[in-house]
Amino acid sequence: MSGRVLVGVKRVIDYAVKIRVKPDNSGVVTDGVKHSMNPFCEIAVEEAVKLKEKKLIKEVVAVSCGPQQAQETIRTALAMGADRGIHVEVSGKDYETLGPLHVSKILAALAKKEEAQLVILGKQAIDDDCNQTGQMTAALLDWPQGTFASEVSLEGDKIKVVREIDGGLETIKINTPAVLTADLRLNTPRYATLPNIMKAKKKKIANVKPADLGVELTSRLEVLRVDEPPQRLAGIKVETVGDLVSKLKETGKI
Amino acid sequence: MAAAGAASLSRISRLFSSFSCRKQRINVKIIPQRRGISSCIDPAHGLTDEQKEFQKVAFDFAAKEMAPHMAEWDHKEIFPVETMRRAAQLGFGGIYVQPDVGGSGLSRLDTSVIFEALSTGCVSTTAYISIHNMCAWVIDTFGNAEQRERFCPDLCSMEKFASYCLTEPGSGSDAASLLTSAHRSGDHYVLNGSKAFISGGGDTDVYVVMCRTGGKGAKGISCVVVERGTAGLSFGKKERKVGWNSQPTRAVIFEDCVVPVNNRLGEEGQGFSIAMKGLNGGRINIASCSLGAAHACVQLARDHMMVRKQFGETLSKNQFLQFKLAEMASQLVASRLMVREAARALQENRSDAVSLCSMAKLFATDQCFNVCNEALQMHGGYGYLKDYAVQQFVRDIRVHQILEGTNEVMRMIISRDLLTDL
Numbered sequence: 001m002s003g004r005v006l007v008g009v010k011r012v013i014d015y016a017v018k019i020r021v022k023p024d025n026s027g028v029v030t031d032g033v034k035h036s037m038n039p040f041c042e043i044a045v046e047e048a049v050k051l052k053e054k055k056l057i058k059e060v061v062a063v064s065c066g067p068q069q070a071q072e073t074i075r076t077a078l079a080m081g082a083d084r085g086i087h088v089e090v091s092g093k094d095y096e097t098l099g100p101l102h103v104s105k106i107l108a109a110l111a112k113k114e115e116a117q118l119v120i121l122g123k124q125a126i127d128d129d130c131n132q133t134g135q136m137t138a139a140l141l142d143w144p145q146g147t148f149a150s151e152v153s154l155e156g157d158k159i160k161v162v163r164e165i166d167g168g169l170e171t172i173k174i175n176t177p178a179v180l181t182a183d184l185r186l187n188t189p190r191y192a193t194l195p196n197i198m199k200a201k202k203k204k205i206a207n208v209k210p211a212d213l214g215v216e217l218t219s220r221l222e223v224l225r226v227d228e229p230p231q232r233l234a235g236i237k238v239e240t241v242g243d244l245v246s247k248l249k250e251t252g253k254i
Numbered sequence: 255m256a257a258a259g260a261a262s263l264s265r266i267s268r269l270f271s272s273f274s275c276r277k278q279r280i281n282v283k284i285i286p287q288r289r290g291i292s293s294c295i296d297p298a299h300g301l302t303d304e305q306k307e308f309q310k311v312a313f314d315f316a317a318k319e320m321a322p323h324m325a326e327w328d329h330k331e332i333f334p335v336e337t338m339r340r341a342a343q344l345g346f347g348g349i350y351v352q353p354d355v356g357g358s359g360l361s362r363l364d365t366s367v368i369f370e371a372l373s374t375g376c377v378s379t380t381a382y383i384s385i386h387n388m389c390a391w392v393i394d395t396f397g398n399a400e401q402r403e404r405f406c407p408d409l410c411s412m413e414k415f416a417s418y419c420l421t422e423p424g425s426g427s428d429a430a431s432l433l434t435s436a437h438r439s440g441d442h443y444v445l446n447g448s449k450a451f452i453s454g455g456g457d458t459d460v461y462v463v464m465c466r467t468g469g470k471g472a473k474g475i476s477c478v479v480v481e482r483g484t485a486g487l488s489f490g491k492k493e494r495k496v497g498w499n500s501q502p503t504r505a506v507i508f509e510d511c512v513v514p515v516n517n518r519l520g521e522e523g524q525g526f527s528i529a530m531k532g533l534n535g536g537r538i539n540i541a542s543c544s545l546g547a548a549h550a551c552v553q554l555a556r557d558h559m560m561v562r563k564q565f566g567e568t569l570s571k572n573q574f575l576q577f578k579l580a581e582m583a584s585q586l587v588a589s590r591l592m593v594r595e596a597a598r599a600l601q602e603n604r605s606d607a608v609s610l611c612s613m614a615k616l617f618a619t620d621q622c623f624n625v626c627n628e629a630l631q632m633h634g635g636y637g638y639l640k641d642y643a644v645q646q647f648v649r650d651i652r653v654h655q656i657l658e659g660t661n662e663v664m665r666m667i668i669s670r671d672l673l674t675d676l
Contacts, residue, residue, distance in 0.1 A: 036310070072303065079307060191315055194345030194358040197307045 003058030005048045006116040009041040011073040012127040040122025042189040043182040049081035067091035078200035079192035085205035097219035104136035109213035123181040134181035144174035147181040312368045316375025324376035327500035348390040348410030356410035362597040366542040373546025377650035382501040384539035389416035392532045396519040414459035419449040430472040436465040445508035455504035456489035477525035479517040486511030497649035537615035544622035547647040551629035582625045589618035609671040616664035619654040
């Protein structure tokens with residue numbers, strides 16, 4: 001086993017920013033807006049770094065797909081303890097239509113190229129909420145997947161994963177190599193320390209193009225329109241259950 | 255892409271604010287800091303990528319570890335030792351102290367950026383951290399190898415805390431007239447006298463004390479490190495203050511306090527110069543704390559204007575208030591530019607560094623106090639309630655116009671520079 005873990009990190013609009021839809025409804029405003037690493041990706045990086053600190057794995061490689069600015073996100077991962085980074089350059093129109101299927105193909109190709117033992121991703125990105133990349137990557141690699149992980153433990157050449165599912169917690173044991181996706185309670189990401197930020201400057205980030213990995217980026221999806229969620233309207237109070245039922249029938253809810 | 259995202263975004267931000275608030279229930283409005291659209295007051299402008307990383311860590315730490323507690327720390331007068339130690343683990347205990355003794359070895363500008371960001375979480379605690387940093391730097395710079403090894407590592411990790419002792423009941427602005435005496439006796443000094451208004455006094459471990467070993471005036475002053483527990487070292491009552499309540503302030507009293515000569519930093523008679531050099535950096539740090547408070551207050555005022563309605567529309571439609579906000583933003587950015595330039599000048603040891611540090615301290619502390627005060631006014635009656643953070647920023651930074659050299663003393667330094675016949 002190579003002892004190498006690939007961690008995918010995505011640059012998204014910062015969670016605390018108030019999102020605005022573009023006037024032409026083609027998307028959201030991203031120019032000049034504060035971006036940072038997807039919170040679930042931070043949790044993924046933290047888990048990988050923890051495994052390295054426990055000496056269960058040897059190297060953490062942070063990967064991001066996007067334009068030049070994606071390197072900032074990789075640097076944050078390096079400052080948290082990743083050893084090196086890979087920046088897959090995708091910009092312009094390609095970046096606007098980049099989706100989980102493309103990213104999965106890229107990650108699958110990199111996982112093979114780097115002989116990764118594990119691929120750890122965030123469960124979903126907070127901009128598109130797709131929750132697909134981890135699952136698709138596992139499928140393309142034909143590897144087992146431990147998604148929505150709230151607890152991960154390496155046991156020999158198997159991994160025990162506690163998953164957060166609708167019904168509660170599910171514990172599974174899967175073989176390596178595998179794909180894991182991090183859920184909120186997996187860990188609390190560390191702050192980068194000042195010395196680590198400075199050390200991160202010296203760590204290498206390799207540049208790669210999707211074509212080099214045999215991945216073509218034409219999109220099969222077209223976004224037609226983006227709108228704000230409808231404004232919440234005030235409700236009305238009713239006196240009796242009978243009133244409630246008739247109101248519900250009136251407005252066509254039942 | 256946005257529709258589903260917006261819902262999960264507010265979910266995440268609520269999750270994150272509940273994550274940090276779940277430990278204590280405080281009746282304070284905690285609005286997750288709106289780090290909104292990159293605007294003219296964004297403190298990240300003009301910084302290198304690395305400085306932006308430092309700033310990000312400091313902002314994250316301030317938002318998650320400090321802001322949720324700043325009201326409680328103020329109200330209950332809690333000295334947040336654990337939080338400060340966590341900050342030290344990130345490297346904030348000795349930011350401009352050299353790495354060989356545990357410091358982070360960063361520049362004055364990096365330091366200013368960090369304190370500005372931390373202040374948005376709690377001015378009082380950040381100001382204490384900056385004083386602690388100043389003491390660690392003094393020992394790092396003027397101490398010999400043995401003293402640096404003995405004191406700096408513990409200070410950088412905040413295993414031990416430090417206080418800076420210059421001011422006395424009878425000598426504030428006229429610092430060189432200090433009376434605390436240190437009579438040499440063999441391999442010891444015997445200290446007698448008292449210091450006033452010492453930040454951290456009584457709760458800290460390492461005291462950097464300016465005392466008189468020689469004749470009158472600045473040339474007779476030396477700098478000596480006194481450790482807690484030394485016989486003859488005692489403290490006055492804890493002062494009750496308008497702000498800076500997360501750090502205790504006490505008189506420090508020396509009664510035949512015996513201190514080894516080995517604890518003297520530098521030569522006899524060098525103490526005043528050491529004190530002043532420490533203060534140059536200290537002034538940039540305090541001014542940076544004012545910047546952080548003003549930045550937070552401009553955002554609070556802006557957020558309030560967007561929700562508060564009077565006369566049928568939000569305050570943000572009122573031209574007077576729009577103009578007021580613009581003025582506040584301009585004062586903030588002007589102050590920030592001065593402080594950062596002073597930091598650069600000090601780092602490069604430029605000939606104008608001392609004056610520029612004084613100008614920056616004078617300008618920034620005054621302007622930023624006005625900004626915070628105006629922000630309070632814009633909140634109307636709500637601004638006067640302790641449920642709203644803006645009043646704490648106002649109370650906390652008021653003292654920045656007084657300590658580390660009053661703004662009047664800053665004028666003395668600047669005018670002396672201007673009126674010296676070269």
